[in-house]
Every structure is written in structure tokens, then in C-alpha cells.
Amino acid sequence: MMQRCLELARRALGRTSPNPMVGAVIVKDGEIVGEGFHPRAGEPHAEVFALKAAGELARGATIYVSLEPCNHYGRTPPCSEALIAAGVAMVVVGMVDPNPLVGGGGIDRLRAAGIEVVVGVEQAACEKLNEGFVHRILYHRPLGILKYAMTLDGKIATATGHSAWITSQAARSEVHQLRRACDAVIVGGNTVRQDNPRLTSHLEEVHNPLRVVMSRHLNLPESAHLWRTTDAPTLVLTEKDANPDFQALLRRQNVEVVELSPLTPEQAMVYFYERGFCNVLWECGGILAASAIASGSVQKVLAFIAPKIIGGSNAPTPVGDLGFTSMTEAMSLERVQVRAVDADFLIEGYLPHKS
Numbered sequence: 001m002m003q004r005c006l007e008l009a010r011r012a013l014g015r016t017s018p019n020p021m022v023g024a025v026i027v028k029d030g031e032i033v034g035e036g037f038h039p040r041a042g043e044p045h046a047e048v049f050a051l052k053a054a055g056e057l058a059r060g061a062t063i064y065v066s067l068e069p070c071n072h073y074g075r076t077p078p079c080s081e082a083l084i085a086a087g088v089a090m091v092v093v094g095m096v097d098p099n100p101l102v103g104g105g106g107i108d109r110l111r112a113a114g115i116e117v118v119v120g121v122e123q124a125a126c127e128k129l130n131e132g133f134v135h136r137i138l139y140h141r142p143l144g145i146l147k148y149a150m151t152l153d154g155k156i157a158t159a160t161g162h163s164a165w166i167t168s169q170a171a172r173s174e175v176h177q178l179r180r181a182c183d184a185v186i187v188g189g190n191t192v193r194q195d196n197p198r199l200t201s202h203l204e205e206v207h208n209p210l211r212v213v214m215s216r217h218l219n220l221p222e223s224a225h226l227w228r229t230t231d232a233p234t235l236v237l238t239e240k241d242a243n244p245d246f247q248a249l250l251r252r253q254n255v256e257v258v259e260l261s262p263l264t265p266e267q268a269m270v271y272f273y274e275r276g277f278c279n280v281l282w283e284c285g286g287i288l289a290a291s292a293i294a295s296g297s298v299q300k301v302l303a304f305i306a307p308k309i310i311g312g313s314n315a316p317t318p319v320g321d322l323g324f325t326s327m328t329e330a331m332s333l334e335r336v337q338v339r340a341v342d343a344d345f346l347i348e349g350y351l352p353h354k355s
């Protein structure tokens with residue numbers, strides 16, 4: 001049942017920030033009598049949709065929910081009270097809500113009303129689904145994910161900058177899915193000039209992230225796929241008073257332009273937090289990636305590795321200079337997972353926590 005909750009929650013993939021993705025299932029006499037998920041912030045929570053679907057059958061039933069029911073008045077009223085009013089007999093919770101406004105209070109309220117509550121069913125899967133939300137709540141920043149594709153000899157392009165394609169179609173499709181789960185995807189000006197990327201999820205009717213270009217001087221092409229805002233929204237982050245003529249050209253095409261002082265990955269993450277984002281994907285070149293890592297703007301790394309060799313001492317690599325001189329300074333990823341994606345490999349892991 002909790003797996004079903006997660007399946008339901010994923011229907012709103014990429015659309016719920018700053019809220020979490022949550023699914024709920026109500027079971028009576030071994031039958032599912034109501035289901036629901038949280039579609040987006042401002043709309044009712046998963047539990048409320050499930051209660052509505054179950055109607056009177058909720059009385060004496062068990063509800064499974066992937067996140068602790070809330071116990072506060074936010075954009076919506078507390079689900080704990082709705083569950084009590086509906087007369088449910090038992091609540092099975094995937095994970096405790098890290099939001100300090102909830103933080104176990106929903107569970108306590110239900111127990112105080114005489115409802116049996118079981119906590120921690122499929123907890124790891126529930127936490128993984130909402131790792132961006134959890135990070136946002138704990139650290140007041142979105143989760144930064146660095147994704148890159150490189151050859152077996154560690155290059156992200158040839159020395160001329162050609163990079164289409166390093167990995168297989170299957171790996172590229174996984175990247176499209178990943179974008180779908182993110183609130184923003186960031187590149188630097190160089191990537192726009194070299195690759196002219198689209199940065200969309202490449203699927204009809206699924207969520208597209210906000211496409212973000214970080215560019216100090218706005219020395220960018222007048223025509224680029226990213227300026228086609230009918231495909232997906234685009235934001236250009238730049239420095240104060242940079243190239244007003246080019247800013248005007250972008251705005252005429254409905255590209256949002258925001259000036260940050262200073263224009264750094266750190267400031268960008270502060271800005272994205274304030275905008276309500278949970279997951280931010282860095283799909284940039286090595287220089288910006290190194291700066292993002294050094295400033296603590298990356299927590300998770302997804303490295304696609306293709307079994308190809310292209311050589312070239314001037315061919316770019318995924319992470320630029322971090323100033324390390326000794327192997328003892330290497331950042332060793334934690335919770336590492338490796339899997340094959342067609343002919344390529346995906347290594348996923350988390351950078352050691354930086355306070």
C-alpha cells in the first residue's frame with residue numbers, strides 16, 4: 001500500500017514545490033476505497049483527496065500516507081483534524097514530516113484522538129522521493145544535483161567543444177526524466193554558445209524545469225533554443241547593469257532576467273530557495289560546476305560514463321579547478337550506487353555534507 005502511495009505521489013513529479021510529493025490510500029476490509037495525491041502547493045493534501053474519494057467508507061478504515069499528516073494551518077487546514085473527523089481507525093505513515101510546523105505533531109494529535117498510528121513503513125523510499133523537500137526544510141536551500149556525461153577517459157567534449165553525443169539514447173532519456181523532477185536546470189553562457197541546448201523534459205504534457213542561464217556579461221547568441229519560451233520558461237541570471245540592450249532583447253521574448261549581486265552559485269541557490277524550489281539541477285560545464293561544488297551548492301552527483309575514449313589534453317572535463325593538490329583532499333562520494341544504462345554506467349552519490 002505504501003508503494004502505491006509513492007506511485008500516486010509521483011504523478012505530481014516536479015510540480016509540488018515548495019511542498020512535498022505525497023500519496024495516500026484508504027483501505028477498508030482489504031479493499032482500496034479511496035486514493036489521492038497532492039497535485040501542487042495551494043491545493044488540498046493527498047489525505048483530503050483520499051478521504052473525499054472514500055466518503056463514508058473512511059469511517060473505521062486504515063489510511064496509508066507517505067508523509068506524516070500535517071497538523072497546522074498553512075495554505076490548507078490540518079489533515080490530522082480531517083482524519084479524526086472522518087473517523088479513520090488507523091494511520092500508516094511512511095516518514096515523519098521534517099517541517100518544524102509538523103515534526104511529529106500530526107502523529108501526536110492522531111494518537112491523542114485514540115487513532116492507532118504506525119510510522120516508518122517504506123521509510124527510505126519515502127525519504128528518497130522527497131529528498132529535495134527534506135533538504136530545503138533542513139538547510140533553507142534547494143538540493144543541488146550535478147549531472148554530467150563523460151567518456152571513459154573523463155572528457156565531456158572534444159577539444160573543439162563537440163559533445164553530441166557522449167552517452168546512449170537510454171542515458172539521455174534518463175536525463176529528460178531527471179529534468180522533469182527538478183524545479184530548475186542551470187547552465188553557463190559557454191554551454192549556450194557551444195551546445196545550444198533545449199534543456200526540456202522532451203515529453204508532451206510533463207513538467208519542464210525553469211531553464212536558467214548564468215551569464216556575467218550576457219555575451220550570448222541573439223538566437224538560441226532557450227529563448228523559445230513557448231517550449232518552457234527561461235530565466236537569465238546576470239550581474240547588475242549587464243548589457244541592457246541584450247536584457248531588453250531577452251525580455252521581448254518573455255525570457256525573465258534577474259540581476260544578482262554577486263552572480264555566484266551560492267546567491268543563485270539563495271534566490272531559488274526564496275522562489276520555493278526543492279531540486280535544482282546543474283547541467284553546466286566544468287568551470288561553473290567547480291564553483292558550484294566549492295560553494296556548497298551541490299549535494300548530489302549523477303555521473304553518466306560512456307565506454308568511449310576521445311583523448312585530447314585540451315578536451316574539457318566535468319569539474320574544473322578546485323584548488324586541490326593532494327589526493328587526501330578528494331571529496332569521496334557517500335551512499336554510492338552504480339548501475340548500467342544500456343552501454344553506459346550511471347554513478348550516483350552524495351558529496352560529504354558541508355556545514
Ligand SMILES: Nc1nc(O)c(N)c(N[C@@H]2O[C@H](COP(=O)(O)O)[C@@H](O)[C@H]2O)n1
Nearest residue numbers: 022038045046067068069074075076099
Ligand atoms: N501529509 C502531507 N500530505 C500532503 O499532501 C502535503 N502536501 C503535506 N505537506 C506538509 O504541509 C506543508 C504545506 O502545507 P500547505 O499546503 O501550505 O497547507 C508542507 O511543508 C509539508 O510539511 N503533508
Ligand SMILES: [Zn+2]
Nearest residue numbers: 045070078079
Ligand atoms: Zn495536510
